[in-house]
Amino acid sequence: MKLRAENVGRMYFRSSKNTNFFYAVESLDLELEEGKITVITGRSGSGKTTLINMLCGLLTPSCGRVLLDDKDLYASGDRERSLLRNRSFGIIPQGQTGLQCLTAAENVLLPVSMYGSSKGKEDKARILLEKLGIDDLWDVYSNELSGGELRRMSVARALINDPGIIIADEPTGDLDADTTVLVMELLKERARNGAAVLIVTHDKDVMPYADTVYTMEKGVLKKA
């Protein structure tokens, strides 16, 4: 699968001297290729999160289009876009994202159970948790997990449906060096299997895995 952003930009309302809005992301083009890991770095507040939210269908751009295999993400309705996100996108958001009413296993299986039964995918969930070193937390409710454990849980959740597009916002921010390797090896394996991977990060340890590196500055994306 291929994800392409054409002239995508996003403004927010914010009062300043002359205007009452500003562009967090200036109109830009970006292409995520199958089998490749793309990394975006940049200072905090430069627009990275805004950009990737637009790329995965969670934030409507102020201008431009986002195309998944030539299909305009924002041209379809909520239902269709949600289903597409469920099937084709693996999203690891910034911050902690565990549902407190579910165990670690149920959280990982959430994208599966949402549109059907999670039966038959449990083995897969277990393998993912094993690879991430938290298979012993299978039955533990997510509010009892540490930051790093929650982070790995959301990595497993993003990968459970074998998505063609993987988008991760600082996925190794709260991980130690060894665990970072676990996560990156998993993402690399996905890329090798054909997924297009995009990672936003400040982490030096992630750089060696990158096929392409961009830096973002004040909403402008530059190839490094």
Add this chain to the structure above:
Amino acid sequence: MRFSVRIACKNIRRRPVRAALMCIIVLFLSFTAFMGGYLIISLQNGLDGYRARLGADIVVVPSSAQGHGTVDNVLLHGITGNYYIPQDSLEKLDGIEGIEKKTGQFYLTSAKASCCSVRVQIIGFDPETDFTVLPWISSSITGTLGDGDIIIGADIAYPADDCLRFYGESYRVAGQLEKTGTGLDNAVFTNRRTIRKMAESAAGSIERGSLRGVDTENAVSCVLIRVKDGYDSSEVADDINIHVSKVRATPSASMIGSVADGFGSVSVFISAAAAGIWLIAVVIMIAVFALMMNERRKEFAVLRVAGASGKMIVSAVSWEAALIGAAGSLIGLAVSLLLTAPLSESIRNHFSLPFMQPDIGVVVMLSAGAVIMPIIVGVAAAVLSALRITKNETGLLLREDA
């Protein structure tokens, strides 16, 4: 099971305190809806029964019976003393213009002693002139009411041997009347000849020594009058009050009026209380849901990230509200059903109003309403507050406290 139902159940199970709190609010809604409806319908039934049973335009009672023994007292409370209209007053009534029908009734109170099976008001009517009791009785019993036969009100326990004893004599129960919600449910009806016999045996007893000297052959406790067409009940009643001494004539419209006024103010009070409780509970419910949903913005965002549509989230929230609502309103209904008897009793005693429980069909309808309405309110409050959040783009929800 559908995803939205599953996630709703998990949320309830993992947040029992939150669920219990909502449950209690819903319980209040359902209790108030049921109780308010039940009491008002019962009072309305009582008023209707009272109106239907009166059947006369004017009621004439001895003026000595002021406050006691009046027909409205009999109807409302079933308690009277033994008071009788003097013979000369009765004769003077014949001279009053505008009377179409009149019939005398003789009231006798049975004693609570070994001579009588129950303490009740016994009402003797005159089958030849009666126009209020017979039409009612004939719809409740088959056959005729012979001498020595009695008919008992709905609240009197039907005797196993078909007989009740009054002042040492036994009388056959010929039938039981339908419930009216008035004091008549505690009365016994019989014809003039039979009640004369009772009065005579009573006069011989210690308990009713006061009857000695009363001309039981001719005495009447009250006269019920139907006014001729073209005459005004209150004018005829005034006429009687002016020209006939030792009696008091009351147009029944004014008696119904006072009961209806009582009914009006009590039902306004009940409706106002119910509406007040509903208003407060609904406001609390909306506020709690709004707060609860706000604290769940992040949770919704996570569901969205995993691929849930806005509809799925609203559906999950609706299920959660519906399940909690169902539990709360069923408990509320159970509490209501347990409390109907004692609460009805205290309303009836406190306000002295005719009161008749609705029949089972009405109770079933009330129950259904008391369960369904709070669920609808709860689901609506939940959906509205969930929509307020899901209308935001997930990209914006996600970054809050990220």
